[in-house]
Amino acid sequence: MKELRLMKGNEALAEAAIRAGADAYFGYPITPQSEVIEYLMAQNTEERTGMVVLQAESEVAAINMVYGAAGCGKKAITTSSSPGISLKQEGLSYIAGAELPCVVANIVRGGPGLGTIQPSQSDYLQAVKGGGHGDYKLIVLAPATVQETVDYVKLAFDLAFKYRNPVMILSDGIIGQMMEKVELFEQIPRSDKVYDWATTGKEPGKDHVIITSLQLQPENQEKVNLRLQAKYKEVEKNEVLYESYNIDDAEYVFVAFGSCGRITQKAMELARKKGYKVGQIRPQTLYPFPVEILSKLADKVKGFLTVEMNAGQMVEDVRLAVNGKKPVEYYGRFGGMIPSPEEILDAFEQKFIGG
Amino acid sequence: MNEELIIAGFGGQGVLSMGQILCYGGVMQNKEVSWFPSYGPEMRGGTANCTAIISDEKISSPIINTFDTAIVLNQPSMDKFEDAVKPGGMLIYEVNGMTRKPKRDDINICKIAAYDESIKMKNTKIFNMIVIGGFLKVKPILDIENVIKGLEKVLPERYHHLIPLNEEAIHKGIEIISYENKLN
Amino acid sequence: MIMAENLKNPENLVYEKTKVLTDRVLHYCPGCGHGTAHRMLAEAIDDLGIQEETIGVAPVGCSVLAYYYFDVDMTEAAHGRAPAVATGIKRVMPEKYVFTYQGDGDLAAIGTAETIHACNRGENILIVFVNNGIYGMTGGQMAPTTLENMKSTTSPRGRDVKTMGAPLKITELIAQLPGTYYVARHSVHTPANARKTKRALKKALEYQKEEKGTCFIEVVSNCPSNWKMTPVESNKWMEENMFPFYPLGDIKVPQ
Numbered sequence: 001m002k003e004l005r006l007m008k009g010n011e012a013l014a015e016a017a018i019r020a021g022a023d024a025y026f027g028y029p030i031t032p033q034s035e036v037i038e039y040l041m042a043q044n045t046e047e048r049t050g051m052v053v054l055q056a057e058s059e060v061a062a063i064n065m066v067y068g069a070a071g072c073g074k075k076a077i078t079t080s081s082s083p084g085i086s087l088k089q090e091g092l093s094y095i096a097g098a099e100l101p102c103v104v105a106n107i108v109r110g111g112p113g114l115g116t117i118q119p120s121q122s123d124y125l126q127a128v129k130g131g132g133h134g135d136y137k138l139i140v141l142a143p144a145t146v147q148e149t150v151d152y153v154k155l156a157f158d159l160a161f162k163y164r165n166p167v168m169i170l171s172d173g174i175i176g177q178m179m180e181k182v183e184l185f186e187q188i189p190r191s192d193k194v195y196d197w198a199t200t201g202k203e204p205g206k207d208h209v210i211i212t213s214l215q216l217q218p219e220n221q222e223k224v225n226l227r228l229q230a231k232y233k234e235v236e237k238n239e240v241l242y243e244s245y246n247i248d249d250a251e252y253v254f255v256a257f258g259s260c261g262r263i264t265q266k267a268m269e270l271a272r273k274k275g276y277k278v279g280q281i282r283p284q285t286l287y288p289f290p291v292e293i294l295s296k297l298a299d300k301v302k303g304f305l306t307v308e309m310n311a312g313q314m315v316e317d318v319r320l321a322v323n324g325k326k327p328v329e330y331y332g333r334f335g336g337m338i339p340s341p342e343e344i345l346d347a348f349e350q351k352f353i354g355g
Numbered sequence: 356m357n358e359e360l361i362i363a364g365f366g367g368q369g370v371l372s373m374g375q376i377l378c379y380g381g382v383m384q385n386k387e388v389s390w391f392p393s394y395g396p397e398m399r400g401g402t403a404n405c406t407a408i409i410s411d412e413k414i415s416s417p418i419i420n421t422f423d424t425a426i427v428l429n430q431p432s433m434d435k436f437e438d439a440v441k442p443g444g445m446l447i448y449e450v451n452g453m454t455r456k457p458k459r460d461d462i463n464i465c466k467i468a469a470y471d472e473s474i475k476m477k478n479t480k481i482f483n484m485i486v487i488g489g490f491l492k493v494k495p496i497l498d499i500e501n502v503i504k505g506l507e508k509v510l511p512e513r514y515h516h517l518i519p520l521n522e523e524a525i526h527k528g529i530e531i532i533s534y535e536n537k538l539n
Numbered sequence: 540m541i542m543a544e545n546l547k548n549p550e551n552l553v554y555e556k557t558k559v560l561t562d563r564v565l566h567y568c569p570g571c572g573h574g575t576a577h578r579m580l581a582e583a584i585d586d587l588g589i590q591e592e593t594i595g596v597a598p599v600g601c602s603v604l605a606y607y608y609f610d611v612d613m614t615e616a617a618h619g620r621a622p623a624v625a626t627g628i629k630r631v632m633p634e635k636y637v638f639t640y641q642g643d644g645d646l647a648a649i650g651t652a653e654t655i656h657a658c659n660r661g662e663n664i665l666i667v668f669v670n671n672g673i674y675g676m677t678g679g680q681m682a683p684t685t686l687e688n689m690k691s692t693t694s695p696r697g698r699d700v701k702t703m704g705a706p707l708k709i710t711e712l713i714a715q716l717p718g719t720y721y722v723a724r725h726s727v728h729t730p731a732n733a734r735k736t737k738r739a740l741k742k743a744l745e746y747q748k749e750e751k752g753t754c755f756i757e758v759v760s761n762c763p764s765n766w767k768m769t770p771v772e773s774n775k776w777m778e779e780n781m782f783p784f785y786p787l788g789d790i791k792v793p794q
Contacts (some may be wrong), residue, residue, distance in 0.1 A: 057656035064620035070629025179390035209715035212615035266415040
């Protein structure tokens with residue numbers, strides 16, 4: 001039977017990692033996500049499931065520990081918040097280049113620099129465009145609730161191993177810190193599966209396994225890149241997730257993700273009450289992005305408004321999807337400020353209805 | 356029913372756990388709930404607050420700027436949140452340590468001397484449960500028994516012997532809260 | 540008459556390449572110590588019969604391609620991160636033997652934090668540190684271990700310790716940490732020294748089996764190409780200049 005609990009997003013994420021059968025967590029404290037490692041330590045995971053939990057000396061070390069464990073074919077996860085995620089970009093690039101599976105959660109806070117500890121979505125572009133050096137992508141999941149956080153931890157491991165690619169859960173300080181009702185899935189046993197790509201000790205009579213992202217010949221590096229691109233095409237074909245609200249009769253469509261998606265939903269309801277036919281798309285995967293539905297909607301609606309807790313990042317992807325067919329406007333707050341449903345409605349009226 | 360609540364006071368007054376207990380009570384009563392704390396440096400020695408939403412319907416936005424009820428336990432919190440109460444809403448304040456009375460006349464105002472009462476009950480730690488009792492008297496959104504069940508979830512097992520005392524505190528709060536301004 | 544075929548007969552065989560090294564031709568420069576250091580480590584693994592239980596981590600630097608040469612499962616780490624990667628491996632596969640093989644720039648400059656903290660946690664791994672006082676792969680820049688007044692492409696008038704810092708004796712520093720169990724410094728420039736290195740490496744792997752903590756073996760080595768010397772000159776220069784500052788021998792031995 002599934003269990004119903006009231007949990008903080010960060011603690012629920014940690015609990016979900018244990019239940020997803022994770023083999024290892026490596027992390028470093030940073031607000032607003034330190035509850036993840038605190039919860040894991042309190043749970044005594046070594047005894048509970050045998051999961052390794054280690055506080056690393058830095059985010060850089062943590063992601064490299066993930067790289068080592070992932071290279072052994074183990075389910076490894078790390079979490080951090082924006083400044084720490086910047087430090088992890090080197091490791092993420094290596095993991096993507098070596099085609100290893102892992103899960104990384106970013107409980108985003110406002111930036112740039114040390115910024116603020118308050119919630120933000122200003123790491124959108126970093127997350128969906130790769131983030132580190134080289135041509136690669138992370139699969140990016142954007143939960144809007146504590147429940148989705150839990151569900152996406154499991155999904156993230158599944159996708160990471162399906163595509164042998166790092167998966168990022170792009171959350172924020174709201175979802176990390178808030179408590180909500182959550183239904184937990186049952187414990188998935190840790191796996192002892194041995195993968196032929198993993199460093200688990202050379203098998204007699206077989207070639208030794210090498211995990212590397214280095215190619216000295218450009219011809220070979222191009223082959224690696226082509227293989228990665230083919231993989232991303234598959235991801236784009238198979239893994240798009242989004243929620244739509246009131247789009248059947250919509251004349252305008254709001255596009256917002258994560259916690260901002262919830263706030264925008266309230267704005268949409270207020271707009272409906274005022275008689276505007278507004279619908280909403282909430283992308284749940286940010287990469288792959290729900291291009292097709294937005295492109296279809298562009299043929300029938302009058303315009304789009306993206307609402308983001310950043311200076312306008314996802315709006316670029318919405319504009320690419322809409323491809324000039326209809327106006328795409330942006331409204332947002334940033335630096336840790338959170339837009340209210342009322343101000344979103346105001347912005348919509350100003351931009352589309354006329355003040 | 357949709358109750359949007361802020362609870363604010365000094366760190367150490369049990370502000371965050373009050374919100375959690377009410378939310379867990381909501382879970383026990385099959386309500387939708389969300390709880391969101393102030394976090395970071397302002398937690399350390401300064402003021403603390405949390406918002407709690409308890410609703411019959413799915414909660415779309417966990418972040419709110421105006422409230423059906425504000426429970427304020429110190430003067431800075433009253434100064435900050437009095438104006439954020441929706442017209443016709445409710446302000447509950449703890450009298451101890453306040454230097455002024457609330458100014459608004461378009462909202463319900465209740466006062467409670469929970470701190471003095473907790474001293475009389477020889478345990479200042481149950482201060483916040485007295486306030487919860489007062490809140491539930493004037494805003495009966497949850498059954499007391501469900502709130503107690505919620506408390507069992509929030510309180511570590513080693514403190515479960517204190518549950519009867521906490522229940523007593525809730526009833527004391529129900530008894531001592533009083534209206535200072537009551538709208539019709 | 541001695542024929543080539545006769546030479547290959549088993550009874551004539553006195554020495555053969557360890558099976559823990561692959562048949563790939565090494566890319567190292569002539570006279571470089573890496574080849575011998577690789578061989579000593581590979582022989583130690585071979586002698587202990589743990590080829591199939593060993594996982595190695597290669598660095599960034601001249602030995603970046605070490606994964607081609609060691610016939611064990613290998614991972615290539617980002618610059619300086621090998622001890623963190625090894626930590627990740629060892630923590631999820633504690634029954635395996637895990638080693639890193641790193642140069643001075645990798646271990647003692649960009650990877651200082653990872654090195655010190657892996658050693659301080661007493662990660663049950665072997666760290667092999669090859670110190671030739673220069674960045675070889677990138678073409679002879681100053682390393683953290685470059686000697687005072689030693690010339691490099693980024694200290695063309697010699698290392699000025701006032702502005703560039705003094706050479707870092709990281710091995711002595713590492714030996715201070717409670718997490719390290721066995722710390723020693725050797726070289727591979729003569730057969731006798733190479734044998735000592737191998738003995739140390741073997742001991743370190745045995746300690747790993749006994750879960751004693753981090754073992755750290757430095758190999759002071761040469762860089763004929765970037766020191767701009769012949770191999771013979773470079774070994775002589777190493778003896779005269781490197782060894783006085785980086786003396787060979789045990790630094791921390793089990794009590």
